[in-house]
Amino acid sequence: MGNLIILLFGVMMDDKVDFINKIFSKMNVKMYNISLNILKDKFDAEEAVSQTFLKIIENIEKISTLPCSQIEPYCVVILKNETMNIIRKRKKIIYVENVDYIDRSEEDYNIEEEYLETVDKEQLLSCINKLSDDEKFFLHLRFVNEMRFKDISELLKITEEAAKKRSQRILEKLRLYCEEGGLNVSNI
Structure with missing residues (x-):
């Protein structure tokens, strides 16, 4: 390099x-x-x-x-x-150390609950993937990095109010995608 x-x-x-x-x-x-x-x-x-x-x-x-x-x-x-x-x-890469190998006893393990949890996450991820890269990046900053609107506005060179509005629009768009896919989105 x-x-x-x-x-x-x-x-x-x-x-x-x-x-x-x-x-x-x-x-x-x-x-x-x-x-x-x-x-x-x-x-x-x-x-x-x-x-x-x-x-x-x-x-x-x-x-x-x-x-x-x-x-x-x-x-x-x-x-x-x-x-x-x-x-x-x-x-595209699955790391072995990221895979959970948990020894569960029969009474703790409920395959139906795990399936429903996985389906909801997969459906939500599918809805998020419908967003543009800029929208995904914004959500990443806001919710994964837990950045405040003020910090996001400084990074993206927009006003804090514009950052709040953008967040509202992206979340509304995500809510619509989720509702189209039949996913309960009361927490979004």
């Missing part, structure tokens, strides 16, 4: 290298923290950040023409996309 960046820097103009270095020094830690909050894994977070900077380098011509106020949000969107790519890759 380091050799690739050195090669890329070798063929770039000094002003582009300086521009990338400024972006890196300004946003590296912030990007790492965002991806770590989402991915919950240091190695995956580092991978997301490194892939983001490779994309930034690839698109430096376009990024350098953006107004200063749009550079950081543009880079965060790239990071979000790279983070989502890692999440998609993860879904």
Whole structure:
């Protein structure tokens, strides 16, 4: 990875290298923290950040023409996309240590309850998958990372009121998807 960046820097103009270095020094830690909050894994977070900077380098011509106020949000969107790519890759891999091997006695175990619990979760996940990537990302920030609307609004460069409204619209959309699928959604 380091050799690739050195090669890329070798063929770039000094002003582009300086521009990338400024972006890196300004946003590296912030990007790492965002991806770590989402991915919950240091190695995956580092991978997301490194892939983001490779994309930034690839698109430096376009990024350098953006107004200063749009550079950081543009880079965060790239990071979000790279983070989502890692999440998609993860879904395709099943890790043995994540599988529960619980020795249950016959009286504790009710296969009907487990089935109903699994079906509800699968149906809800299916409804969530109908949402756009941006909507899923917003829900992830709000409910998985438990971020406040104020923090989300700062990250997405929108007003706090806009973040609240967006949340309401996404949850209403999710409620409609769930009702279409016959899922009881009284808690959404």
